[in-house]
Amino acid sequence: MLVDAIVEVVRLAVTTIPEDTVEALRRAYKMEEDKIARFNFENILRAIEIGKGKSIPVCQDTGTMTFFVKAGVESPFLGEIEGAIVEAVRRATREVPLRPNAVDILSGKNSGDNTGNGVPIIHWELVDGDEVEIAVLPKGGGSENCSALAMLTPGEGWEGVRRFVVEQVKACGGKPCPPVIIGVGVGGGADYSLKLAKKALLRKVGERNPDERIAKIEGELLGEINALGIGPMGMGGKTTALDVKIEVAHRHPASFPVGLIIQCWANRRAFLRLKPNGGVEVWQ
Ligand code: SF4
Numbered sequence: 565m566l567v568d569a570i571v572e573v574v575r576l577a578v579t580t581i582p583e584d585t586v587e588a589l590r591r592a593y594k595m596e597e598d599k600i601a602r603f604n605f606e607n608i609l610r611a612i613e614i615g616k617g618k619s620i621p622v623c624q625d626t627g628t629m630t631f632f633v634k635a636g637v638e639s640p641f642l643g644e645i646e647g648a649i650v651e652a653v654r655r656a657t658r659e660v661p662l663r664p665n666a667v668d669i670l671s672g673k674n675s676g677d678n679t680g681n682g683v684p685i686i687h688w689e690l691v692d693g694d695e696v697e698i699a700v701l702p703k704g705g706g707s708e709n710c711s712a713l714a715m716l717t718p719g720e721g722w723e724g725v726r727r728f729v730v731e732q733v734k735a736c737g738g739k740p741c742p743p744v745i746i747g748v749g750v751g752g753g754a755d756y757s758l759k760l761a762k763k764a765l766l767r768k769v770g771e772r773n774p775d776e777r778i779a780k781i782e783g784e785l786l787g788e789i790n791a792l793g794i795g796p797m798g799m800g801g802k803t804t805a806l807d808v809k810i811e812v813a814h815r816h817p818a819s820f821p822v823g824l825i826i827q828c829w830a831n832r833r834a835f836l837r838l839k840p841n842g843g844v845e846v847w848q
Pocket of ligand 1: 627704829
């Protein structure tokens with residue numbers, strides 16, 4: 565039962581781009597005057613329509629299956645979740661289908677079912693209560709290859725964050741399949757800043773950080789990135805990024821870690837809530 569529900573949430577994530585992202589793409593398309601940029605938007609919007617209409621993946625790279633689990637400590641299903649996720653990924657690979665994207669780090673041999681050493685990736689968070697929320701974020705290789713970490717000095721501060729993010733987006737150009745969504749994690753440590761950056765991608769396009777100071781930086785960075793003119797698929801245009809999401813944590817006084825995770829136009833995500841009576845709720 566739980567396996568069935570996770571298969572369906574994975575299917576939803578890879579076949580249906582969330583409405584907030586589709587709306588942002590449509591708005592960007594309307595603003596665009598350049599012929600090639602408009603053509604690229606038309607192709608992206610068409611791929612999204614076909615994916616949803618035919619229930620097939622919107623992109624051939626269905627990504628690495630990444631899960632964020634918020635597990636209520638009183639849930640009767642706690643012990644079953646990890647096994648159910650792994651089994652669901654195997655089944656989804658056959659049934660959706662997903663491209664087998666898990667290869668052995670030494671031999672390069674593909675496991676054939678998107679599972680293997682450390683994958684699917686599962687991030688756990690224990691919370692109060694008896695419900696479990698599972699978020700799935702299928703992450704494509706092209707955009708993941710543009711991820712980066714900067715260990716800034718505290719003196720470089722937020723000006724350093726801005727420079728690092730803009731320079732990395734510029735250096736990547738069309739590689740992450742723009743228009744992109746930018747996830748930035750600031751603080752914690754090296755590993756935690758990257759985790760925050762990926763988690764930031766679960767927020768809706770247009771949803772600002774509740775801290776107004778951070779929200780202001782998100783908006784400013786978005787403007788600066790779009791001024792680069794990289795445009796859809798890197799062929800020029802007004803929209804390079806649909807949004808910038810920043811998540812923060814306290815930092816060591818001597819460190820200023822900045823994790824950057826770039827998500828492509830295929831901004832795939834879906835959520836499942838598992839109630840203690842076995843009932844499930846799915847949304848994007
Ligand atoms: S970066 Fe995204 S849109 Fe581009 S090929 Fe990879 S998954 Fe597909």
